[in-house]
Amino acid sequence: MLSNFKVVLVETSHPGNIGAVARAMKNMGMDQLRLVTPKFFPHADATARASGADDVLRSAQVYESLVEAIKDCQIVLGASARDRTISWPSVTARECAEKWANDASRENIALVFGRENSGLKNHELDLCHYLLRIPCNPAYSSLNLAAAVQVVCYELYVTSGQEHVSSIGDRGEDPLATAEQMEAFYQHLQQTMADIGFLHPERSKSIMRRLRRLFNRTQLDTKELDILRGILRFSQNHNLK
Incomplete structure (x- = not known):
């Protein structure tokens, strides 16, 4: 359902974060993971943190540059918590989902996440059509990489109608009393x-x-x-x- 969304990680330092991202993606029914020059991959820490999302790791594609990783994508969104000196079109994670999760055109959409310590560089944001924002506490807006991916994937999952409503016990089986x-x-x-x-x-x-x-x-x-x-x-x- 969401196979046109590509999660792109740029120069990830810690392999455990790659595994945690794979797990977050699989939780939300997504499996298109792309890695731009990761420091360590494949790696045992990535597999351990994936916690069963090994298939997402196995199918992950590795690229030498962000340009290569997004070349087949029509829309590119770069995740950024920092304000920029130049005005840039931006969308929140929820707005992204509302705009593209049910897009009938099924364009390839790249969700680009930068380095753990410094995010995306300006020349990488130059390749993006939108800044992707996750509204949070302005006094502490830095999210863990996997947490940021989880939030965005969750919004896409819910908006695309894939949300699974669990049924606990016999809810709704007996009629209400008259x-x-x-x-x-x-x-x-x-x-x-x-x-x-x-x-x-x-x-x-x-x-x-x-x-x-x-x-x-x-x-x-x-x-x-x-x-x-x-x-x-x-x-x-x-x-x-």
């Missing part, structure tokens, strides 16, 4: 609280009103309501013994 069922529950609850001596006549209205508000916000389903009614029945039976 108004009639809830009213029977409230009567049962009020009677049980009176039986165990918790509810006093002078306070019953205000307490029940608050409890109604509480359970109405919760929107109980029928299974949850059955559990609560079971607890109330147990309390009543236990109190009678």
